[in-house]
Structure formats: structure tokens, C-alpha cells
Amino acid sequence: MLKVREMEREDVERVYEINRESFTTDAWSRFSFEKDFENKFSRRFVLEEDGKVVGYVIFWVVKEEATIMTFAIAPGYRGKGYGEKLLREAISRLGDKVKRVVLDVRKSNLRAINLYKKLGFKVVTERKGYYSDGENALLMELKISRPSEAELSR
Numbered sequence: 457m458l459k460v461r462e463m464e465r466e467d468v469e470r471v472y473e474i475n476r477e478s479f480t481t482d483a484w485s486r487f488s489f490e491k492d493f494e495n496k497f498s499r500r501f502v503l504e505e506d507g508k509v510v511g512y513v514i515f516w517v518v519k520e521e522a523t524i525m526t527f528a529i530a531p532g533y534r535g536k537g538y539g540e541k542l543l544r545e546a547i548s549r550l551g552d553k554v555k556r557v558v559l560d561v562r563k564s565n566l567r568a569i570n571l572y573k574k575l576g577f578k579v580v581t582e583r584k585g586y587y588s589d590g591e592n593a594l595l596m597e598l599k600i601s602r603p604s605e606a607e608l609s610r
Contacts, residue, residue, distance in 0.1 A: 458538070460545040463500035463512060465493060470509040471502065478528035481589050498525075499550060503542040505533065511542050515550065515557070522550050524559035539571050547575075547600070555600055560586060560593040572596050 463471065472486045492498050497518055503511035511529040515522040529539045547557055560583065561568050577596040586593035 457506060458541060459504045460501055460542055460549075461504065463502045463514075465490070467502050467509055467512070471512045474509070474512060474528050474530045475526065477531050482587050484526055499546075501542065501546040501549070503529070503538055505538075511538055513542055513546050515546070517550060517554060520553055520555040522547075522554045522557045524557065527559075534567075539568075540574065543571075543575055547598070557598040557600065559596050561596060562587060563592045563594055569594065569596075572598075 468486065468489045472484070472489050475483050475489070492500065492514060495516065497516045499515045499517055499522070501513050502509045510533040511527075513527040514525045516525055517523075527539070527543070529542070547554075550557075557577075558580075559572065559577070561572065563582065575598060577598045580595045580597045583593040583595055585591075
């Protein structure tokens, strides 16, 4: 059974392992994941399958904007819709104040780009030489429109 829940400190080792398996360059350090628990702007979620963490996403939320800082599904679990489930549910839990979600993705990461487009993200711009190896990033954005109080009371 799949379940999305908030990340706990006990999840750091498994999340760090997924991160290392997923990113050859620009991966987060174990210390970065631990330190993130002190960040008041951070919202962290994991996806579990039968009690095992198989994916994670970390957002930094400032006012009306959430930035996806890091997101990955463990290699053996990709291509099953798990990333879509995790992102949809996590974004829905960010709260009513969030009007925009942004992220940077490697231009060559077509699998991720296609997932983000499926969720409604649009490419805003290309960032030249963004990654440490010189690869460009695409800045993508999802605008969230929630009904206003007036619309809900009709």
C-alpha cells in the first residue's frame, strides 16, 4: 500500500540513500538533509510502499511560493506513477497560501520534465550553466488556483 507522510528524522538515512542513487552530481549531503529539519521554511514528505520509504520531496515555502529543492523516487520504483502520486499529494498538503510551485530540472532529464508537465508545470526559462557540471536547467512553474472564500460560499 502507498502512503504519503511527513518526513521524520528517522527517514534521513533512507532518503539520503535514494538521493545518492538518483543524482551523480549536485546531490544533497547527509548533513544537508539533517540540517533541513532546522529550516522553518521547509516541508518534507516521503512516499512509503508497505512501510518502506521509496521516495521523498522537500519544498521550501516562502509566503505564496513553494520551491521543490530535491525530489526523487528510488530507482527500482520508477515508472509506476509513484512520483506523480507523491508530488500531487505533497503539493495539496502545502496549504491554501501557496499559489505557485517552482523547480529547476536538468534539461536532459526528460523523464522528470514529462512528469512535471503532466502535473501542469510549464517551462518559464532556461538557466545556462546552472549545474556544477555546466548543464543547463529549466526553471518550471506550476500556478495553483484555489477557489476564493466567495466562490466557496456560493
